[in-house]
Amino acid sequence: MRIFFIIIGISLFVMSCNLEINTVDPQASIDIYSSKEDSFFIQEYQPALNSDSIFDFSEVWIERCWKYTIIENKKTKMKTDGLQLNFKLSKFNTAYFQPSNYLAGWDMVLRDNGYAGQSNGVFTIFLKQDDIPQNFDIIINKLKKQISSEYSRIRITKK
Numbered sequence: 001m002r003i004f005f006i007i008i009g010i011s012l013f014v015m016s017c018n019l020e021i022n023t024v025d026p027q028a029s030i031d032i033y034s035s036k037e038d039s040f041f042i043q044e045y046q047p048a049l050n051s052d053s054i055f056d057f058s059e060v061w062i063e064r065c066w067k068y069t070i071i072e073n074k075k076t077k078m079k080t081d082g083l084q085l086n087f088k089l090s091k092f093n094t095a096y097f098q099p100s101n102y103l104a105g106w107d108m109v110l111r112d113n114g115y116a117g118q119s120n121g122v123f124t125i126f127l128k129q130d131d132i133p134q135n136f137d138i139i140i141n142k143l144k145k146q147i148s149s150e151y152s153r154i155r156i157t158k159k
Contacts (some may be wrong), residue, residue, distance in 0.1 A: 026067050027068060029086065040077075043062045043158060044059075044159040045062070045085075046159045048154075048155040057089060059087060059088045064080075065079070065084050084125065085113075085124070085136065099121075102118055106140065107141050107143060109138070110136055110137075113127055114128075134158055
């Protein structure tokens with residue numbers, strides 16, 4: 001009987017090791033290098049020369065959507081349907097437009113695709129189309145009392 005409880009305890013421990021992994025929500029690669037390593041990468045982009053200087057886009061890329069799954073008690077990355085535009089921002093030049101103030105004081109939207117989400121320093125917008133456009137116009141909105149007004153537009157073009 002004691003061996004039975006030990007086996008049950010070990011089984012529960014092994015299964016609980018995977019409980020912290022989000023296997024439901026789509027994920028984003030942390031950078032272009034990781035996206036390429038995992039074969040999710042599709043296209044790199046860059047801001048147009050006349051872009052605003054609220055912040056810099058350090059990396060911009062489209063990749064296939066993916067999520068984690070558990071196979072034989074191991075975390076595995078699995079492609080899912082759809083594409084996502086990912087970007088990393090750096091050199092924030094104003095106190096207002098800071099990552100800590102995102103969605104409270106400002107947001108970013110890609111017309112017809114929705115708002116950018118943020119996780120682990122990567123902003124992500126899920127694309128509603130499967131074709132790869134030549135460029136995107138990301139709209140930066142300033143929020144005041146839950147009212148959104150366009151502050152700037154940044155054109156992102158294929159590299």
